[in-house]
Amino acid sequence: MESSSTSTIISLLVILLSFSLASSDSFQDNFYKCLNSQISVPLSNCFYTPNNPSFTPLLNSSAQNLRCLLPSVPKPELIFTPLTESDVQSAVICSKQLNIQLKVRSGGHDYEGLSYISETGTPFVVVDLSKLRSVSVDIEGNNAWVEAGATVGELYYRIAEKSKIHGYPAGLCSSLGIGGHITGGAYGSMMRKYGLGADNVLDARIIDANGNILDRESMGEDLFWAIRGGGGGSFGIILAWKVKLVPVPETVTVFTVTKTLEQGATKILYKWQQVADKLDEDLFIRVITQTGDGAKKGVRTVSNSYNALFLGGVDRLLQIMAESFPELGLQRKDCVEMSWLESVLYIAGYPSSVPPEILLQGKSTFKNYFKAKSDFVKEPIPESGLEGIWKRFLEEDTPLMIWNPYGGMMSKISESDIPFPHRNGTLFKIQYVTIWGDADKASPGRHVEWIRKLYNYMSTYVSKFPREAYVNYRDLDLGMNKYGSTDFVQASVWGSKYFKNNFNRLVRIKTKVDPDNFFRHEQSIPTLPKEGKQRRRRGRRSHHQG
Structure with a gap:
């Protein structure tokens, strides 16, 4: 090419x-x-x-x-x-x-x-880019070229079509567009085994700000570094990714076990925090927190659903759980063995009766009015802190929270290897969501206020200096660029949350490859001020100081 x-x-x-x-x-x-x-x-x-x-x-x-x-x-x-x-x-x-x-x-x-x-x-x-969605899988070469408009579900399907023992470690939601997904990192249910989607990219084709089509060799390693996790819409247009396939067993095991407050949910989740990042790296157990009817009619409760993928058979899974996390009480009847592709459908929330071909439709099953935020957690949240979350959850109509475990390969890759920095020392990531319906579509204020208050409450228990956030869960509450421009100091506020120490390198690369800031949006990577502007600013400062 x-x-x-x-x-x-x-x-x-x-x-x-x-x-x-x-x-x-x-x-x-x-x-x-x-x-x-x-x-x-x-x-x-x-x-x-x-x-x-x-x-x-x-x-x-x-x-x-x-x-x-x-x-x-x-x-x-x-x-x-x-x-x-x-x-x-x-x-x-x-x-x-x-x-x-x-x-x-x-x-x-x-x-x-x-x-x-x-x-x-x-x-x-x-x-x-929805019409650019071809997928070309090379099993012998252990890679695939996938155009930006294809969904992760289409990629998964095309890989499984060629092989039962190959996969790719990217998103859990099957309708994600692969182009933008990988630009933010791309985490999924195999991240503890293989890292992020962006960790498993071999090459890319992009269009730069001058209209040139570049591959890895012609764009250079700096730009190739920036596009794998530095966020979409700042450096160019992704046309296609060349991704590395990873081995998966012919049989994997999934389960979902739900515990309500009445069933000891608080103590079990406290234990999960202590073990989730240390479990066998073949095992990924995320926690989905929602509200619903409790044991007493008309009384709401909070439930935690432990939704898991294990890269292996049920016998070894039960042994690992008995040794590492017996508090969940996992039983053989809770577990289902299936192919890796079937597990993609399971984790994405499709009923077991849905055929894998649904992945080729590339349509989102989740369309709602919502506001989301994110956090990264370094130390287990105490039971008293969890009880404060439950109290706030019961005050909102349709709250949702998803905790994704780290550890495994995520702790073995350097924070600077790609722009995505949330690695060693991270126990898990939290995604907070509040959802509302048509009745509140014109005035969602109370729902947005609720999630902001929950986010403020959580400040005690999450990462600090900076308080980290995931760029693929864009959150304009963190700040945004002014009309038609980007400002380095202003953008550093959210840039440090998304990218930590990698932000400065992203800015230098952006300034080099797109000095006129052609590719820009409300939270795009800024360019450094041009030398003339810097001199004028220094002149104004010295005159003021004089």
Whole structure:
């Protein structure tokens, strides 16, 4: 796979310069003319303005958070669905020359909708990669090329189609777009065995801010480092990933055991915190906390569901659990042996009657109005702290919390190996979610206030200096870039939470590969101020001090 020729880019720039100088047409018309001069297929197949009846269904198609689709939220001026890599290239060059902000969507799962909405009100174009979704699996070479618009479920299915003993350690939700998913790290139920999806990337194809198509060799190791965990939308457009396959047994075992407060949930969860990161690395047990009906009718309670994947058979699993976590009381009847692909469906929450082909549809089963936040925990939360969580959970309509265990391979990889820094010393990650329905869609204030209060309460029990957060659970409460710009000091507030000490290296790489900050959004990596601006700032400071 080779980079596109420089001559194509130069010819585009010449054409675009004439547009920018002579055209007084509308936003959409300029973009349309530009693309139309370069793309061979009819633009009617891939160019959607708000006047097109397909615009809204397309915008809504992969959006996971309905909060981002409300009428009050600014929408794109148009959506472009490229059919080839060169189409994406044209979109980048057109956007840059016409000074149009471009946003890129591969799956639409970003929690704040930053790939398809604008919090700043800046007019923008969405490049939707949903038609770029080919998957090419090479079992002999132990790798796969997967285009950015494919979902993790499609990748899993295509791997299992070729082999029962190969897999890939990425997301638990099967409708995640692989392009953006890996840019944030990509954790899943095999992370304790093999690390993150981003830890298992061999190569990539991206389009940079100049419209060049680059692979690992031509982009260089710095940029290759940055795109594997440095967050989406800052460095370029991911076209495809080359991922490393990992071995999985023909038979794996899953279970879900639920304990309510009345069944000793607090003490069991306290014990889980002490052992979850130290268990055999073949075993991943996450905890899903929800509210529901208690033993007494009409009285709500809190329940913790222990949802697990074990890379092996039931006999060895029961032995490990008896030795390491007998408090859960796991029994053989709780366990189900199945193939790895079937476990993907199980962990994603599909009923056992659903065939694996559902993964090829690439559709999200989780579409709600919601707000989410995240934390990383270094020391077990005491029982008194857990009881404070339960009290707050019972005050909210539909709260959700998911605790994902670390340890295993996650503790063996250096914090600086890729931008994702949450490694050794982390016991588990918490995801907090509050969900509401149509009745509250116009005024979700009480739900958002609830999750912010819970987050404040948790400050005692989680990581500090910085209080860490997971970039794939975007949270604009942590701060956001100002209209049309990024500021290093301002961005450091959330950048240090997402990336810790890796943030400064990300900023240096961003400044080098995209000095004009073409790829930007509300929480994109900033560029360093240009030297002229720095001198002026120093001059103003010295004059003020004088």
